[in-house]
Amino acid sequence: MNSPQLYPTAQISHHSLHKARHCEMSSDRVEKPLPDIPEDDGSRDDEKCFGNVFAELESVDLPLGTTLRSVYDDQPNAHKRFMEKLEVRIRNHDREIEKMCNFHHQGFVDAITELLKVRADAEKLMGQVTDTNRRLQDAGREVTAQTEEVIRCRIQQRNMTTTVERLQLCIPVLEMYSKLKEQLESKRYYAALKTMEQLEKVYIPRVSRYRFCQIMAENLPKLREDIKDISMSDLKDFLESIRKHSDKIGETAMKQAQQHRTFNSVVQKHDSGMGYTKPVYSLNGRTPTQHNGLAAEEGIDQPEEEGVEEDQSEEEVLTAQDLVDFSPVYRCLHIYTVLGDRETFENYYRKQRKKQARLVLQPQSNMQETVEGYRRYFNQIVGFFLVEDHVLHSTQGLLTRAFTDELWNMALSKITAVLRTHSSYCSDPDLVLQLKNLIVIFADTLQGYGYPVNRLFDLLFEIRDQYNETLLKKWALVFREIFELDNYSPIPVETEEEYKSVVSRFPFHDAEIEKQDFPKKLPMSQSVPQIYVQVKEFIYASLKFSESLHRSWTEIDDMLRKSTNLLLTRTLSGCLQHLTKKPHIGLTELVQIIINTTHLEQACKYLEDFITNITNVSPETVHTTRLYGLSTFKDARHAAEGEIYTKLNQKIDEFIQLADYDWGMPESDGQASGYLMDLINFLRSTFQVFTHLPNNCNDHAAMSGKVAQTACMSACKHLSTSLMQMVLDSELKQISMGAVQQFNLDVIQCELFASSEPVPGFQGDTLQLAFIDLRQLLDLFMVWDWSTYLADYGQPTSKYLRVNPSTALALLEKVYRGMKDTSKKNTIFSQFRKNDRDKQKLIETVVKQLRSLVNGMSQHS
Numbered sequence: 009m010n011s012p013q014l015y016p017t018a019q020i021s022h023h024s025l026h027k028a029r030h031c032e033m034s035s036d037r038v039e040k041p042l043p044d045i046p047e048d049d050g051s052r053d054d055e056k057c058f059g060n061v062f063a064e065l066e067s068v069d070l071p072l073g074t075t076l077r078s079v080y081d082d083q084p085n086a087h088k089r090f091m092e093k094l095e096v097r098i099r100n101h102d103r104e105i106e107k108m109c110n111f112h113h114q115g116f117v118d119a120i121t122e123l124l125k126v127r128a129d130a131e132k133l134m135g136q137v138t139d140t141n142r143r144l145q146d147a148g149r150e151v152t153a154q155t156e157e158v159i160r161c162r163i164q165q166r167n168m169t170t171t172v173e174r175l176q177l178c179i180p181v182l183e184m185y186s187k188l189k190e191q192l193e194s195k196r197y198y199a200a201l202k203t204m205e206q207l208e209k210v211y212i213p214r215v216s217r218y219r220f221c222q223i224m225a226e227n228l229p230k231l232r233e234d235i236k237d238i239s240m241s242d243l244k245d246f247l248e249s250i251r252k253h254s255d256k257i258g259e260t261a262m263k264q265a266q267q268h269r270t271f272n273s274v275v276q277k278h279d280s281g282m283g284y285t286k287p288v289y290s291l292n293g294r295t296p297t298q299h300n301g302l303a304a305e306e307g308i309d310q311p312e313e314e315g316v317e318e319d320q321s322e323e324e325v326l327t328a329q330d331l332v333d334f335s336p337v338y339r340c341l342h343i344y345t346v347l348g349d350r351e352t353f354e355n356y357y358r359k360q361r362k363k364q365a366r367l368v369l370q371p372q373s374n375m376q377e378t379v380e381g382y383r384r385y386f387n388q389i390v391g392f393f394l395v396e397d398h399v400l401h402s403t404q405g406l407l408t409r410a411f412t413d414e415l416w417n418m419a420l421s422k423i424t425a426v427l428r429t430h431s432s433y434c435s436d437p438d439l440v441l442q443l444k445n446l447i448v449i450f451a452d453t454l455q456g457y458g459y460p461v462n463r464l465f466d467l468l469f470e471i472r473d474q475y476n477e478t479l480l481k482k483w484a485l486v487f488r489e490i491f492e493l494d495n496y497s498p499i500p501v502e503t504e505e506e507y508k509s510v511v512s513r514f515p516f517h518d519a520e521i522e523k524q525d526f527p528k529k530l531p532m533s534q535s536v537p538q539i540y541v542q543v544k545e546f547i548y549a550s551l552k553f554s555e556s557l558h559r560s561w562t563e564i565d566d567m568l569r570k571s572t573n574l575l576l577t578r579t580l581s582g583c584l585q586h587l588t589k590k591p592h593i594g595l596t597e598l599v600q601i602i603i604n605t606t607h608l609e610q611a612c613k614y615l616e617d618f619i620t621n622i623t624n625v626s627p628e629t630v631h632t633t634r635l636y637g638l639s640t641f642k643d644a645r646h647a648a649e650g651e652i653y654t655k656l657n658q659k660i661d662e663f664i665q666l667a668d669y670d671w672g673m674p675e676s677d678g679q680a681s682g683y684l685m686d687l688i689n690f691l692r693s694t695f696q697v698f699t700h701l702p703n704n705c706n707d708h709a710a711m712s713g714k715v716a717q718t719a720c721m722s723a724c725k726h727l728s729t730s731l732m733q734m735v736l737d738s739e740l741k742q743i744s745m746g747a748v749q750q751f752n753l754d755v756i757q758c759e760l761f762a763s764s765e766p767v768p769g770f771q772g773d774t775l776q777l778a779f780i781d782l783r784q785l786l787d788l789f790m791v792w793d794w795s796t797y798l799a800d801y802g803q804p805t806s807k808y809l810r811v812n813p814s815t816a817l818a819l820l821e822k823v824y825r826g827m828k829d830t831s832k833k834n835t836i837f838s839q840f841r842k843n844d845r846d847k848q849k850l851i852e853t854v855v856k857q858l859r860s861l862v863n864g865m866s867q868h869s
Contacts, residue, residue: 061090062097178218181211185224188231197235198339201346204228232347239340240356246336247360253332254368254391258453259383260331261390265453269556337399341406354406361396365415368392369422376430379442385426386450389419397457416459424467431471437478441552444468444475448556468557475553476571480579483546487539487583494535496593496600502527513537515614516607532607533600539580540611544618546575551622565623572615576640584644588651595655599697601648602715609641649715656694656719657726663687664730669747671740672826676749680757687727688761695720695766720767724778727758732782736818742825745789752786755779784810789823794854801861813861820858824851 184207191200208228215221337357344353368388375381393416400407427447434440447468451461501507503526510516510530514537521528550571554564587593588601620626666683695716735743735751762775788797788808797816800806 062094174215177215178221181207181215181221181224184211192231192235195238197239198342198346200235201232201343204231205346235343236347236349239336239343242336243340243357246333247364250332250395251364251367254395255384255387256391257331257394258387258390258392261394262387262449262453265456266449269449269452332395334398334402337406338403341403350405357406358411362415365392365419366422369419369426371426371430376433379439379446382430382443382446386446389423390450390453393419393454393459394457420463424463427467428470431474434474435478435481437475437482437549440471440475440478441549444471444553445556447471465557472553472557472567476550476574479546479549479571480575483542483575484579484583486542487580488586490535490538490542491583491587494533496533496535496597498529498531498600499534500527500529510537514540514607515611532604536604536607539608540615543572543575543580543615547572547615547619547622561623562625565619565625568619568623569616572619576612581640581644585647588644588648593651595652595659595694596697598648598652598655602645602652605641605644605648612641649718652715652719653722656723659690659694660687660723660726660730663690664727664734667734669734669750671743671747673744673746673750675746676753678753680753681750684754684757688757691720691723691761692766716767717769720770721775721778724758724762724775728779728782731755731758732785732815735822736815740822743819743822744826745823747826748786748789748823752790755782755786759783781810784808785815785819788816789819798854798857813858813865817855817858817862820851820855824855 184203188200188203188207191197191203207224212221212225216225341350341353344350371385372381375385393412396407396412396415400409400412427443431440431443434443447464451464455461499510501510507526514532516530516532518531521530547568550568551564554567557564559567584601584605588598593601663683663686666686667681668683669681731751731754734740759776759779762778763773765775784807788794788811793807797806797808797811800808801813803809
């Protein structure tokens, strides 16, 4: 510490003395007053003029330059007068000063005198003060040293206090950062983001000047990006996992929907029979009571009617959230929401789910081969949309109803296209039926979650048509197999049980047959009841597809009738047409086929009643479709009748081909040819078969008589035509009269057959008219009645009206050539050739006239 400065006493004394002296000198000057300067009128004007100037000069605030310039610029000789006035002004001020000094001079001298007296004391005091100052300096050195130590301690204490305060501010920051690290390590990313937010907004700003806080602040954005990357990685793992679990989710949901439908069916039966109350069932929660053993078989949704246990057990119904952990989705959504990047996350999630939807909707190449392929396909789709439904309802805004509807509409278009394509390759009706049941369960499952499924039921109507086509193909094979195994003979029944067995399968009622004793025969063959049973089986099979389609019984009735009509008019009719064309089907079989179709036609009304009993829709309803069985079986009968006529004519042709005439024989054998007698016997036995045709009512009796008459008339006409073609064959050049006589005997047998009434119902000689052309032609040659023929030609009453001139000419030329060839052996004709040239001329004349008639006919035509 520096020693204190002493007061300057001596210096004050010297100053006082100097001042005193100055005053004395001033007092001496005061004693000599200055002479007064006389003033004239001009000087008074100058005084007045320069007074303002002096006032301005004496003022310290005004600038002197302007004032002095006014002095020099105002008047001529102004400077001289100004200097004079200035000198007078100075002297006046000096006098005032002297007066003031004289007034204060004595007091000042007294003060100086007193000051000189104090001077000695001041010097003494100065010595004392100096000594005191020295001793004070010595004593202050130790105090100064202690003071410096105290100051140093105080500084340390202050620094420690400051440090503690700063640490108290930093410790929460460090604790929060440590907490952040722990949250990151434990994958509590949402909490970590909240901690980061607190660090940034609350803690770090308090200690932002420290470097470690700056490092923390710089590191937080990187941690956020890491959290985003990690959460996105977890989301990708979730999306990959959900693809694997979609199948299981869908399987569980579809099984629950199937059990729900089956359970409702059982409950409805219990309600109608025992008043059982249906419990509440939930697809998305837990059901308190369920029947045991209600799982339907392999896509068939019919409940078990017997043996359903009444015991009920609590069963946990698994849902999507039970099978899949959705926390990665929620966590990632919250993280991106906190980070202000929610829109990016929503767009990414929706884009990825759209891609997964396209993958799920892509079917396997061989999916149509087994029902399991379709089941896996449906399970994946159901699982996918159940996950979407859960995310839609468990998050706010991540998915929207519009987005899920758009996704579902896209999926519906793809599903319908896939099912339409793959089902078209399916040829097994059982597989198509199982596919239908899967589609129904699939639609019911998704409909329970709010997805519209009307297009799926529309698709089922398309698949129904395909199902009917597969059924028709299957039943075509069944019908053909039945026809192949049929023996085409009436059904023999030995006992009452056998009879009841037949009529239980086919609605046959005949009072006359029922009165007969056993054993007896039923008119139809074994294929008739089998066909009837198979038609009913077809109706049952078609009904299976119509179930669970949410359609009215009227619509189902219409579908059943239309499909049954297709079976009758296309499948069964086609099989009958194919059957009648088979080469091994003979006349007997064709007759039996006509009998069978007649009984099947009668059974059509029972088929209509059968459908009515199933659907409870009255056949009198306006829109009820009628069965077309009547026209179907009529067409089949007509085809069989046509085949009878064709085969009968073919058989006649076969007999005709066995004819072996000796066209040059001189005389006939006196009896009909053997081939012709065999043919007539065949025709007699054949027409006896027609007696088996049904005649239990007037219509059928008329129908059977008409078929037999038509067949008999057709056979006789064909036989007559064939015989006529035989004698008129261009390759046959000549015929002897003996051959003509033999041919005449054969025709007589044909006429006798026609007149014997092989088939009842012909009036008069109607059947004999089939041979009238042959008869008149042969009579013309046998009688040799050419004059009558030529004379009556063209007359309606002509005896030989049916003989055509060209036919007569052709046969006459052949006979004429035969006569000339045998003239040497024939005495009569040789005598004619030698002796009676007129007859030869007559024959030539007849030939010329016949040719003239033929030429006239050709010209006229």
